[in-house]
Amino acid sequence: MMNLKQLLCSVLIGSCLFTSGCSLIPMDGTITYGLYYEDQDISGYSRDAVSSLIHTEASNNKTITITIPNQGTRQVKVKDLGITLDTTSTESNIFTYGYEDDLKMLIMHRITAFIYKVHINPVYKLDEVTAKAYFTELAKQIDVSGHDALLTVENGQVKMTPSKEGKRVDIDETIKQLKAQLEENDFNNISIEFTSKDTVRVTNDDVKPLTAVLGSYTTNFDTSNTNRTHNIELASTKISGTLIKPGEVFSFNDVVGERTAEAGYDDAPVIIDGKLVPGIGGGICQVSSTLFNTALLSGMNIIERTPHFEPVSYIPAGRDATVAYGYLDFQFKNPYAHNIYVLSVMNNGQLTIYIIGVPEDVPKSVSISVGDRTDIPNQTITKIDPSAKEDSTEEGHIGFRINTYRTITYGNWVTTTDVFESTYDPVDTIITKKPAAPEPAKKDSPKSKTKR
Secondary structure (H helix, E strand, O other): OOOHHHHHHHHHHHHHHHOOOOOOOOOOOOOOOOEEEOOEEOOOOOHHHHHHHHHHHHOOOOEEEEEEOOOEEEEEEHHHHOEEEOHHHHHHHHHOOOOOOOHHHHHHHHHHHHHHOEEEOOOEEEOHHHHHHHHHHHHHHHOEOOEOOEEEEEOOEEEEEOOEOOEEEOHHHHHHHHHHHHHOOOOOEEEOOEEOOOOOOOOHHHHOOOOEEEEEEEEEOOOOOHHHHHHHHHHHHHHOOEEEOOOOEEEHHHHHOOOOOOOOOOEOOEEEOOEEEOOEOOOHHHHHHHHHHHHHHOOOEEEEOOOOOOOOOOOOOOOOOOOEOOOEOOEEEOOOOOOEEEEEEEEOOEEEEEEEEOHHHOOOEEEEEEEEEEEEOOOEEEEEOOOOOOOEEEOOEOEEEEEEEEEEEOOOOOEEEEEEEEEEOOEOEEEEEOOOOOOOOOOOOOOOOOOO
8 A cells, every 4th residue: 555655746746747747857957946055046047058157167277275274274276286177077967867767767856956056066076196196295385304213422421312202294184184075065174184104213112121232433534625524424314213123234335325416415526437527426435445344343144245446545455345326335244132223423623433233242351453465466558548648557557366354253252253355356457658659751763874
């Protein structure tokens, strides 16, 4: 049996279906009666009129408010956030309402709009690349920086400065909230989401037990060479504060990064093929060489180390470690069951690098010696240069091969000896000669005359 409500609905539907001119069932493509675009009644509008209305709104340069907790508000244009009106989806939502293929759905929507008025909201879309770029730039201005737990060495004693959490824009969460507000068509005011995650990489707990210097080494540099000093300082700052967990490998290139002008490195001479030539990043190898010696003295396992092409002035032969981003690295492994911490300090023309750990990991003794030198003779090469105006000699030198020995007794009284070979290539002596002067042409001897 049909109840009274169903009966009344059937009568209403039937009267609407079969009464000529009933506004509920126009099928000429005009907008369903009782339909609103936001708060504007668009009943009976043509599709062209609705499209014009929607596209007019799409061209508006709308501004929204960004709320930054504890820092006030900012105004931003929606286009700068990558927000645009999805005109196609918005039009489709309007045009299809009351024009469904399912007759039952069509009639239900027509009656609902007629009785209750139906509001269709605009559909917005977000270009996440643009939004991310905006929030990334904003973050540079409003992030509150924290700092890691820091270790220093004062009068031979290790001191700790506790870490401090920062606050940075959580870009992914902010975009997620913005997308949710766009779906609700409520984004006149959006709020920046912050996070403290990853603002501290080295915690108090990480370094609190590290109270002993496992090893340190110092080299000198010329402070008057400002470009080279700047590069040393930049690389020193990069490695200082690095926490290396048990069994973890430290990579100089990974920590310091590529040595380019864009990364802040200055022009300073570098050694290429045995010659000192202008280049970017000169001085970096002094940091890697100083760190190599600190690693030796503190008991690190040396994974990768390469000597220079020839000995350098700031460190004894056999004790250097050259690096070149992309193909020559200096790496060592933490052999201990505890964290270690790298501290690099520059002061009055001296670079000192410490490796700090727990007292029980301090080596009982370490000795480093260099020996077993074998000379590698060079050659003298003579060549003729057609363009040379005079003879010249470019003096070379012999090369040599030596071994560096480290004998270490660890805190657990285990003693080991490691050997590191260094080969410094010979450089040939080049004698350049100018072309020999051409010999003067010979004169023909006079012919003897015959008397008759």
